[in-house]
Amino acid sequence: MKIFSGTASKTLAQNVAKELKLKLSEIELHIFPDGEKRIRVVDEVVDEDCVVIQSTSTDTDKNYMELLFITDALKRSGAKNVTAVIPYLGYQRQDHVFRSGEAVSLEVVIRILEAVGVDRVITVDLHSIKIPELFHIPAVHLSALSLFAENIKKMPNVVLVSPDMGGIRRIEILSKMLGGMPYAAIEKNRDLKSGIIEAQTIHGKVKEYAVIVDDMISTGSTIAVAADLLAKKGATEIVVFATHPVFSKDASMLLQKSKVKRVYVTDTIEVLKEKQFEKLEVLSVTELIATELKKNS
Structure with a gap:
């Protein structure tokens, strides 16, 4: 080879x-x-x-x-x-x-x-x-879910959160990996033309420690808005696990300023130095x- x-x-x-x-x-x-x-x-x-x-x-x-x-x-x-x-x-x-x-x-x-x-x-x-x-x-x-599970299982009193209804299957798989860990999902309405998120509601019970799981982070707006909503519902510690750090536009700045404490991504995409930020941690899919x-x- x-x-x-x-x-x-x-x-x-x-x-x-x-x-x-x-x-x-x-x-x-x-x-x-x-x-x-x-x-x-x-x-x-x-x-x-x-x-x-x-x-x-x-x-x-x-x-x-x-x-x-x-x-x-x-x-x-x-x-x-x-x-x-x-x-x-x-x-x-x-x-x-x-x-x-x-x-x-x-x-x-x-x-x-x-x-x-x-x-x-x-x-x-x-x-x-x-x-x-x-x-x-x-x-x-x-799938990088096994990498995420290894880190999430060390965290106390966790609820897994999908930032949209399309990620439910991902959350269900991860929940099973973690012995039936509870999960919630955020329902959002997005304008297909503008891409702007118009409304959001949470399905499921929010706990102190909320772990948002997604396949990728692009602009970071979905994560930032989800974190705001979770904080309003009582989450005191919010972390994110997302496989692909696309980080377009000002995603890095938005995530650093958001209510998220830590952002875990993988090295499927190499994060350029100018897009790295303090809250970021990279796991490897090697x-x-x-x-x-x-x-x-």
């Missing part, structure tokens, strides 16, 4: 390679003055099982193109098969038509990945459990990914 990395997931790829007792294979990347990229595989890959680790978060399109170029270079160089480890799958929130006239962006991306020669995809905590069904190649859906890759080595 040979492990390659795109520029978006260098640190994670190095950690996965180390966990597998492998050396990260070399890719030569040249950027032309107009921004175009030329990618060349340096290592010999004939008849090799190759793995490319590349998250497709911001800049989503750039990171996808890089992943496609690396895959094409590997296939042209004789790789037996290519597994794309995409810890954060960009466009996953656009998996169906919400309003008439929209493209289903995720389906477009999947078709391109398959056409360029990706043989298998491994990803983490998708926004919808139905997304793997859109692929015509094997798609493995891993072992999760390495364990899955070992199954086919």
Whole structure:
């Protein structure tokens, strides 16, 4: 097996390679003055099982193109098969038509990945459990909930909280992992055009220690508003566990100023230095990914 990395997931790829007792294979990347990229595989890959680790978060399109170029270079160089480890799958929130006239962006991306020669995809905590069904190649859906459970079980008098009704299944699974821990869910109404949250209500009993669990944090507004609501309902300590730190716009500042005491995320997306903040703590999915890759080595 040979492990390659795109520029978006260098640190994670190095950690996965180390966990597998492998050396990260070399890719030569040249950027032309107009921004175009030329990618060349340096290592010999004939008849090799190759793995490319590349998250497709911001800049989503750039990171996808890089992943496609690396895959094409590997296939042209004789790789037996290519597994794309995409810890954060960009466009996953656009998996169906919400309003008439929209493209289903995720389906477009999947078709391109398959056409360029990706043989298998491994990803983490998708926004919808139905997304793997859109692929015509094997798609493995891993979850960071076990990482979260290890940390949450040390906390006293906890209620798990889903910040929206769409996350109920996630909360139910985590509750079972933690021996039937109680949970609540927040029902919110969001304007599809503007994205503004218009109203919220809580279903379930709020305890002193509220643990908000979500698949990702984008602008941070959902978490901040949920924390305000939980505090009004009697929660005195509020922490957050979210797999993907998308952190768009001023999310970091908003979370730091919010009523949340601690924000736990994973390294599916590398948090740039300028987006890091005091309340942030990063858990690693290295072992999760390495364990899955070992199954086919």
